[in-house]
Amino acid sequence: MFNRPRLLAPGPVETDPRTALALAAPQIHHRTPEARAALQEARSRLGQLLGGGLEVLITASSGTGAFEAAMVSLLSPGARLVCAEAGKFGERWGKMGEALGYTVDYVRAPWGEVLDPQAVAEAVPGAAALLITHSETATGVLHDLEAIARAARAANPDLLILVDAVTSFAVAELRPQAWDLDAVVSGSQKGVALPPGLGFVALSPRALDHLASGGPRYYFDLARELKSQQKGETAYTPAINLIQALNLSTDRLLALPLEELWAEKARMNAALLAAGEALGCRVFARRPSPAVAALVPPEGVSGKQVSEALKALGARAAAGQDAYKDSMFRISLMGYFDRYDALAVAGLLEDAFSALGQRFERGVAVAAAWQVFAGTQVVGRRT
Ligand SMILES: *Cc1c(COP(=O)(O)O)cnc(C)c1O
DSSP states (O other), X not given: OOOOOEEOSSSSOOXXXXXXXXXXXXXXXXXXHHHHHHHHHHHHHHHHHTTSSSEEEEESSOHHHHHHHHHHHHSOTTOEEEEEESSHHHHHHHXXXXXXXXXXXXXXXXXXXXOOHHHHHHHOTTOSEEEEESEETTTTEEOOHHHHHHHHHHHOTTOEEEEEOTTTTTTSOOOHHHHTOSEEEEETTSTTOOOSOOEEEEEOHHHHHHGGGOOSOSTTOHHHHHHHHTTTOOSSOOOHHHHHHHHHHHHHHHTSOHHHHHHHHHHHHHHHHHHXXXXXXXXXXXXXXXXXXXXXXXXXXXXXXXXXHHHHTTEEOEEOOGGGTTTOEEEOOOSSOOHHXXXXXXXXXXXXXXXXXXXXXXXXXXXXXXXXXXXXXXXXXXX
């Protein structure tokens, strides 16, 4: 029998079934008018999901590859970078910068806390770039990117702001043009609900001006990609099948005003947090990201036990990372999900907690989740 696992981890997420149909279509060649049209449409749709004003390039890589492409294509050797981090992914960009030979200074906040715009502003004078993660998937925090970017820009008008928007893209409010961001990175296995394999990099006009001055690079050369992709081609073989599938999965996302999509995703995540709280969990994030609900289980239960109990029910969640491996679990409705999935997950959590011997009144988590949606219209229903 076909066994459908529930993917509740923060990537890869459940995919839009339309993408499976697109991926089943006969293979096309990538140097054809059909492929060129698909790439241009995909770039344009990704740009629309960011509110316009940026040049979007698509890489055949995960999100990390797309971030590396931005770094090596925009930043000259020896440049000083500021990495603002408060979690595993934020940390990654500092390590990447160091590995690539840049000088990296850090502005940090404890896991679960938010980055301070003033502290970032004090660190950026004289730096070439700021590396920052908008939605920190390791902690469930959505950093106040608008305030941080504004403060950093005021302190250093020439700064390039490179953003890991992997789990905020098409999930949380993100306005690269209004917030004056320079490189905005994501990947296909998160908010756009596609299988893994595509990276996205959106570049501002300021970033485009820096493409000539990057460091040593070959495959991840965005200057070369820009030239090709503006003609509907890529420098090397694109993941053309995924690009075709992307044009189907983004149909659903673009059918709504972005503000409604963001608001519903935020309600869905708030519903998961409310369900967790009803079962005695604590919300880990100071400022929760709609991409992932990070919950600290009650005394005597570990995050790993919760994710194992969910696994026994056919649902894949995530435990914490690093020092928080045992102390939290994380669930995400970033992919092809609607609010009724949030209610289903609240029910799953009740069964998981019951299996772990926790005592609570049946229905409390589902009721708490439902309460979050009460009085609001369903948005972006699965169709
Ligand atoms: C998933 C994720 C990434 C990208 O990871 P890849 O495995 O390279 O796609 C980067 N940043 C955040 C915040 C993520 O959640």
